[in-house]
Amino acid sequence: MCGLAGMLLPAPAREQAALEEQARRMGDALVHRGPDDSGVWADASAGIALAHRRLSILDLSPLGHQPMTSVDGRYVLAYNGEVYNFAELRAELEALGHGFRGHSDTEVLLAAITQWGFEEALQRSNGMFAIALWDRAERCLWLARDRVGKKPLYYGWAGETLVFGSELKALWQHPAFDNEVDRDALTLLLRLDYIPAPHCIHERCFKLMPGRVLRLDAEAVTAGAAAHRPDQLQQPFWNARERMQQALAAPFTGNDAEAEERLDAVLRDAVALRMVADVPVGVFLSGGTDSSVVAALMQAQSSQPVHSFSIGFTGSDHDEAPLAKSLAQHLGCDHTELYVSGADALAVVPSLPAMFDEPFADASQVPTALVARLARQGVTVALSGDGGDELFFGYTRYQRAMRNWRLLGKVPAPLRRWMASHSHTQGEASRTGGLAALLAESGARGIGDVYRNRISRWRDPVAAVRGAQAAGSFYDLADPLHGAGSPADAMMLADFSTYLPDDLLCKVDRTSMAVSLEARAPLLDWRVAEFAWSLPMAMKQRDGVSKYLLKRVLGRYVPQDMVHRPKRGFGAPVSAWLKGDLRGWADELLDPARLAEEGVFNVEAVAPLWQQFKQGERKWHTHLWNVLMFQAWQAHWRNARADVTRA
Known part of the structure; x- marks a missing residue:
């Protein structure tokens, strides 16, 4: 397990040493992901640099050092993860004439790419991974993420330079990374408690989606930096x-x-x-x-x-x-x-x-x-x-969603149309149950809409974020399976x-x-x-x-x-925390004057929930926790960027 980072410039770099040093700073921000070894590789003439931090799991010797170059010199790889079937792949590659110096899965992965090409090598690999691969012959960068999305990979722009890494803290190390908060993406945090790929909390920044590859060269970097939307360039090598x-x-x-x-x-x-x-x-x-x-x-x-x-x-x-x-x-x-x-x-x-x-x-x-x-x-x-x-x-919410979907099918069409016409007025009241909750689901086009309502925190997050429009996710699909399977299958997908x-x-x-x-x-x-x-x-x-x-x-x-034991969640007593030891911390982060000065949240949408919660009127702790996590993150991010600027 490791961390990777790097950058691709739209033109050659002026100085090799400066390019290497910038990549090293980005990689060192990920030392916790790889405390055992570090490496940097750069080619100023191509404007490419890769950095790697290593947590040694297989082949603890220096033969597993990254970035690693293929035997023929064509590919340079920085890789985070494990290819579990590497022994099987190695035996197949040895039969085809490949030799190996060590016994790391990294060396096997590079040989597989050399033998079969990048995408076929990924399809043959059973593992978890985030990969940055430089093709010296084609002068292009490949980024890839495993089928399920076990390992993270961010990418975006620092000025006109493409920057990428296992975590955002690596991207923050580039002095030109001045991307502000993507307020549309913030609405997803309020709804889901997290920001799903390809969205990211920053403008001009994205997460590579599971099972996807992205190919970029200098021309694509220039076009992507101008358009700010490279996420549509992601191509699947495996589609769930x-x-x-x-x-x-x-x-x-x-x-x-x-x-x-x-x-x-x-x-x-x-x-x-x-x-x-x-x-x-x-x-x-x-x-x-x-x-x-x-x-x-x-x-x-x-x-x-x-x-x-x-x-x-x-x-x-x-x-x-x-x-x-x-x-x-x-x-x-x-x-x-x-x-x-x-x-x-x-x-x-x-x-x-x-x-x-x-x-x-x-x-x-x-x-x-x-x-x-x-x-x-x-x-x-x-x-x-x-x-x-x-x-x-395994989730009981699947059963509740299917129950509601069946009940909606029994509602007469005229009544359902009337209910749907009033559903948009419910807002956060639909979290409290009763008629408001029923009206919120009455306009459902399919099981996807019902399920989205079941798993949402803020039901109208756009109302809470100033200047935001709703960002889309997989949960916006009325039928995630496009007509195949059952409602249960659709929710699991x-x-x-x-x-x-x-x-x-x-x-x-x-x-x-x-x-x-x-x-x-x-x-x-x-x-x-x-x-x-x-x-x-x-x-x-x-x-x-x-x-x-x-x-x-x-x-x-x-x-x-x-x-046969009852299912229990692996949760945390957030409500008790906010009423007890974390109350002062939350009071500071949710202070109406602070919210107004920062200008991200609509004070009139957030402040009343905190007051109602403190007075015991509503159980708003889930709504408040995702606002608090943003507020705490924003302060941390500002400080981290200030440190880079001062350096």
């Missing part, structure tokens, strides 16, 4: 919607036992591939189905006790630590748990803006940061259970394409990399995803049991009383 449509068109036709056997086999292989490392490997264990399956399959394939880690919360009614401990004991894991207090959790809050670089308001970021810190004390790699809910119908990469995987990446820990997610192996999409709905939910088939697999390894 298309792959899901294909899976639904050729569904699995076996019985339960056959499906269980096949899922167990593909999961075993996915877990085994992610256990390969030259450093200690462990697992995040919450006690829920997903992490329990991963832990069970790890221990079943390990000759030594697997290191497992869980966090407990003192005084909490939703503490899963005892469940994780009992499961770890049954499996024979080497288990570590840490109980933390509210004060321990609150101590993390000031570090969130620097940790995430972009305003991010999923409050489970706090316990996730704590468990990552705990795991890093014992291992360098930790497997997680991310992906189970999106692939196996929407989450897989948006919530999973831009919330859950972002949260795990930033919190783990903040402590130089690599996180791997075997349930998100593309083979697992495509098999899950082929399964009939009855194998995902049956007789009120969600994740039915996944739980059958878990039942092979643990007793049934450890399989």
Whole structure:
């Protein structure tokens, strides 16, 4: 696991040394992602520079150093991630005549690109990655991101220079990066708690979308800097919607036992591939189905006790630590748990803006940061259970959305038209339930609209942001699957394409990399995803049991009383925090005079919610938390940019 950064100028650079030094500063901003080694490569005549920070996982020797040049000298690679099937690819490449000096997956990836070309090499790779590749022959830059979006990659403009990196803090290091807040993108933060790709909090800046590649040369950089919209140049090498449509068109036709056997086999292989490392490997264990399956399959394939880690919360009614401990004991894991207090959790809050670089308001970021810190004390790699809910119908909100969609179908057309005509007047009142909530969904064109209403925080975020227009996302589609599959399939695809990469995987990446820990997610192996999409709905939910088939697999390894446990969230008591220890902090950030001076939020939309919350009139803590996360981030960003300017 590593961090990368770089730049591509629209014309040759004047000085090689200055270009290298600028790239080095950008790379050094990512030292937490790669504390073990650093490297810079630049070609002033082409106006290209790459920087890399390395967290050594495979081949700890200098032979894994990056940026790495291909044997034939054509390609230069800076790469963040892991190609899990590198051993298989290496054997195939050796048979074709390729030789290798070390045993890193980076060297294998470069040989694969040399042999098959960039896009085919990506299609053959099973892994998580963000890649910057310079083609010296074509004088072009390739950027790529893995199928699911486990690894981040930002790009945008600093003046007329294209800058890119694993985190925004690398881009901020360029003195010409003066991009202000994209207020349209900010409306997405208020609605979703995060900003989905390709949007970014900054103007003239974007996130590469999962499964996409972007090819840029000096001419494209010049055109892109002028147009400010290069996101349409992104091309898919893997498309989740298309792959899901294909899976639904050729569904699995076996019985339960056959499906269980096949899922167990593909999961075993996915877990085994992610256990390969030259450093200690462990697992995040919450006690829920997903992490329990991963832990069970790890221990079943390990000759030594697997290191497992869980966090407990003192005084909490939703503490899963005892469940994780009992499961770890049954499996024979080497288990570590840490109980933390509210004060321990609150101590993390000031570090969130620097940790995430972009305003991010999923409050489970706090316990996730704590468990990552705990795991890093014992291992360098930790497997997680991310992906189970999106692939196996795990969220209760899916059931509520389907219920509402069915109820809307029973409303007479004239009444539904009347309801829809009044829905736009509800605003944030629709979060409080009752008639307002019903009216908000009455004009739904399809399940996508109903589901978007279910997962929205601010229902009318444009009203809260001065000068903003609503930015679009995957959740704006009335039917995310374009006519294929069921409403349940459509909602799972929407989450897989948006919530999973831009919330859950972002949260795990930033919190783990903040402590130089690599996180791997075997349930998100593309083979697992495509098999899950082929399964009939009855194998995902049956007789009120969600994740039915996944739980059958878990039942092979643990007793049934450890399989069928109520789902508990990995959240944080934000409401209690804002009423208690964080009240002064929030008062300062939400002060009406400050909001008016900064000019981003409409004071009349935000200030009343804070007053109502303090008076106990409304439970506005979710609305307020994403405003607070922006406010805290904005102060951090201003200070970070001031430091660069002073330097």
